[in-house]
Amino acid sequence: GAVVSQHPSRVICKSGTSVKIECRSLDFQATTMFWYRQFPKQSLMLMATSNEGSKATYEQGVEKDKFLINHASLTLSTLTVTSAHPEDSSFYICSAAELDSYEQYFGPGTRLTVT
Amino acid sequence: GQNIDQPTEMTATEGAIVQINCTYQTSGFNGLFWYQQHAGEAPTFLSYNVLDGLEEKGRFSSFLSRSKGYSYLLLKELQMKDSASYLCAGGGSQGNLIFGKGTKLSVKP
Numbered sequence: 001g002a003v004v005s006q007h008p009s010r011v012i013c014k015s016g017t018s019v020k021i022e023c024r025s026l027d028f029q030a031t032t033m034f035w036y037r038q039f040p041k042q043s044l045m046l047m048a049t050s051n052e053g054s055k056a057t058y059e060q061g062v063e064k065d066k067f068l069i070n071h072a073s074l075t076l077s078t079l080t081v082t083s084a085h086p087e088d089s090s091f092y093i094c095s096a097a098e099l100d101s102y103e104q105y106f107g108p109g110t111r112l113t114v115t
Numbered sequence: 116g117q118n119i120d121q122p123t124e125m126t127a128t129e130g131a132i133v134q135i136n137c138t139y140q141t142s143g144f145n146g147l148f149w150y151q152q153h154a155g156e157a158p159t160f161l162s163y164n165v166l167d168g169l170e171e172k173g174r175f176s177s178f179l180s181r182s183k184g185y186s187y188l189l190l191k192e193l194q195m196k197d198s199a200s201y202l203c204a205g206g207g208s209q210g211n212l213i214f215g216k217g218t219k220l221s222v223k224p
Contacts, residue, residue: 049210102146
C-alpha cells in the first residue's frame with residue numbers, strides 16, 4: 001500500500017513554455033502533499049506544502065506565481081512550472097501524507113529539462 | 116529555523132558495519148527520519164525516531180538523543196546494494212520534512 005505516482009517521469013521543454021507535473025496517491029487519501037526540488041548532488045529542498053482544498057504554503061524564496069500548485073482532491077496535486085527557464089531544470093519530487101500520520105510517501109520524481 | 120548536519124561522504128567494506136551521524140537544530144521538533152536515496156530515484160523511508168533510544172529494523176538501526184540533538188543510522192552486514200545516499204530529515208511542526216544534504220555511502224568489495 002501507500003503508493004504515490006508522478007507523471008511525467010521525464011519532460012523536456014523549451015524555455016518560456018509551461019509544464020504541469022501530476023502527483024497522485026493511488027491507494028490512500030492524501031490530506032497533505034509536499035513538493036520538493038533536488039538539484040544534482042544536493043539534498044531535497046521543500047518548495048511548498050499543500051493541503052487539500054487550501055492554498056499552498058510556499059517556502060521562502062519560492063515564487064508562488066511561477067510554481068503554481070493545485071490540490072483539488074485528496075488524491076491529486078499538480079505543480080505547474082510557468083515560463084520555464086534552463087535554471088528550473090531539476091528533479092521534482094512530491095510526497096503525500098495521510099491525516100495525522102508522520103510518514104510521507106514519495107513519488108518517483110519528475111526530471112525536468114528546460115532547453 | 117532548522118539545521119541538519121551530516122557527513123558528505125563515507126566509504127565502507129562489504130560485510131562491515133557503518134554508522135552515519137546526524138546532528139540537528141530545530142525550532143519545532145516532530146521526529147527524526149532517515150531515508151535512502153539511490154541516484155536519480157526518489158527517497159525511500161528507512162526509520163523514524165521520536166523518542167530517545169535505538170530502533171532496530173533488520174540490518175538497519177536508528178538512534179536518537181533529543182537532549183543532544185543527535186541521531187545515527189547504523190547499517191550492519193553491508194551489501195553492495197547499500198551504496199546510496201542516506202538522508203537525515205527533521206520533522207517540522209507542519210508535517211513537513213527538513214532534509215540534510217545527505218551522506219553518500221560507497222560500499223566496496
